[in-house]
Amino acid sequence: MTYKIPMGPYHPALEEPYKLDMICEGETVIDAKLHIGFNFRGIEHLAESRNYIQVIALMERVCGICSNIHTLTLCQAMEQLTNQTPPPRAQYIRVVVAELERLHSHVLWAGIAAKLMGFKTMFMTCFEIREKVMDVLQAISGNRVNYSMNRIGGVNRDIDDPLAVLAMIEQLEREMVRTVIPIFTTSTTARSRCAGIGVLTNQRAISCGTVGPTARASGLPQDLRRAAPYAAYSEMEFEVPVQHDGDVRARLLVRALEIMESCKILRQALTKMPSGDINTGDAKIVFSTGTATSRVEAPRGEVMYSVSWKENSRNPSRVHVRTPTFANMPAIRWMVMGARLADTPLIQASIDPCYSCTDR
Amino acid sequence: MNAVAIIPEQNLLQAIPEKLGISERWVEKGGVHWLASDTLHVRDLAAVMNKCHARFITITAYQMPGDQGLRLEYHWDVNGNVLGFSFQLAANSIESIYDLCEAVDWIEREIHEGFAIDFTGREYEPLLLRQGDTPGVNLRETGTPNKTATGLSAQEEVKK
Structure with missing residues (x-):
């Protein structure tokens, strides 16, 4: 006998509002439907009533975790429309802030995944590490969530002493190598909750158009930092971690390895940062x-902005945002099919969903 | 090992118009390779994109000024390049490519709910953005605002 279990939109196992209607046979999920839009905010529409300064502050609020990525993508699109090129130092600062944001997003996700596995000690460890990253972001920008770093033609704040950030990077790497990665890869709890669970096959990952770590954990080596470099990424050496199992463990491993690669990028960006201006100045x-399109590799995957403007207008005529969770979330249906009901919270969390982005 | 076959960029950009049977050339503008043609058919396009192992990115809907109607821009990624294809809509509808490209599901539904554009040949499940209400009120300026219990729209009540 089949029966339907609605999980959400408000449920202890889901951090934010969305709904998963699961058709079950016993404890096994045989199909699922996803529903979003419970907190739809109409930000794209709001953007049409904001000028080119206000719209940056507005789009920073699309996401509460990767706020910087949204302003970076928007500013890159607006720079095409205003024919501005940020100075080299600004491009490096953009890389530093983007990678710090990736670190804090991935470590936050690792903590939440640990909590969903019933591994509370690991949750506390991850959040302690994340706090150190956020301290650095606060030292650079003065803010812990919305950093207000990006502007048209560069960044708003300089990093006065780039080498001072290196100490945090080394500490983070040490903690990852000594504690987080070994525990996630070798502990029986982590393995039993993650290995072979929530599999997204390579073919399904392609057909769903998945992006970011979700795609890379299913064998798709796509990363915009490598395929279509922006800011100063073309000057950075790094690997794109790819796993082929497509399960929760593969998604976990991809993010853990990406933390190490982010540290590598940060070390290069901080030590090689050129001197000079951080923006193009205050000229009109x-x-x-026209319409300009920009893409950035956010912690969860590709973010794309299409921005349209009319000459002499202060406001954009259209801003369209394609967030990574919007692309990845439909794949949850295929991940939970055949899974045990008890594994579904961890499976849906394994794509690192952001409902704030999805309900933009 | 790469799961997706990488096609040399130059060959691919040449091959796509040929496969679509059109003579127009790519124009690079605003970070996108655009291929504009009056004879382009969206379902033929989706089939060719599948053959090229292109990754669907998104569809962007535009409401044109005055009575110029609606325009859709389809975006695919090939080897890190964004390909763009623009379609001016007649009668606010266009054929769905959902059966050819699973990844378009949510964006077709969102545009249907936000702009009242009908993607023909598919069924819709609500994203709950406008559940139980008239599609097109969210983002289309021509949409009729909901009436509140007083018989006025929300905007009229605020003014009052």
Whole structure:
């Protein structure tokens, strides 16, 4: 006999509002439907009533975790429309902040995954590590969530002493190598909760158009930092971690390895940071009529902005945001099919979903 | 080992118009390779994109000024390049490519709910953005605002 279990939109196993209607046979999920939009905010529409300064502050609020990525993508699109090129130092600062944001997002996710596995000690360890990353972001930007770093033509704040950040990077790497990665890869608890669970096959990952760590854990080696470099990524050496099992463990491993690669990128960006201006100055900004598209590799995957402007207008005529969770979330249906009901909270969390982005 | 076959970029960009049977050339603008043609059919396009192992990114809907109607821009990624294809809509509808490209499901539904564009040949499940209400009110300026219990729209009540 089949029966339906609705999980959400408000449920202890889900951190944010969305709904998973699961069709079960006994304890096994045989199909699922996802529903989103419970906190839809109409930000794209709001953007049409904001000028080119206000719209940056607005789009920073699309996501509460990767706020910097949204302003970076938006500013890159607006720089195409205003024909501005940020100075080299600004490009490096953009890389530093983007990678710090990736670190804090991935470590936050590791903590939440540990909590969902019933591994509370690991949750506390991850959040302690994340706190150190956030301290650095606060030292650089003065803020812990919305950093207000990006502007058209560069960044708003300099990093006065880039080498001072290196100490945190080394400490983070040490903690990852000594504690987090070994425990996640060797502990029986982590293995039994993650290995072979929530499998997304390579073919399904392709057909769903998945992005970011979710795609890379299913064998797709796609990363915009490598395929279409922006900011100063073309000057950085790093690997793109790829796993082929497509299960929760593979997604966990990809993110753990990406933390190490982020540390590698940060070390390069901080030591090689060129001197000079951090933006193009306060000259009047003039938009040309047209549409510009920009993409950035956010912690959860590709973010794309399409921005349209009309000459002499202060406001954009259209801002369209494609967030990574919007692309990855439909794949949850295929991940939970055949899974045990008790594993579904961890499976849906394994794509690192952001409902704030999805309900933009 | 890469799961997706990497096709040399130059060959691919040449091959796509040929496969689509059109003579127009790519124009690079605003970070996108655009291929504009009046004879382009969205389902033919989706089939060719599948053959090229292109990854679907998104569809962007635009409401044009005045009575110029609606325009859709489809985006795919090939080897890190964004390919763009624009379609001016007649009668606010266009054929769905959901059966050819699973990844378009949610964005077709969102555009249907936000702009009242009908993607023909598919069924919709609500994303709950406008559940139980008229599609197109969210983002289309021509949408009729909901009436509140007083018989006024929310905007009229705020003004009052």
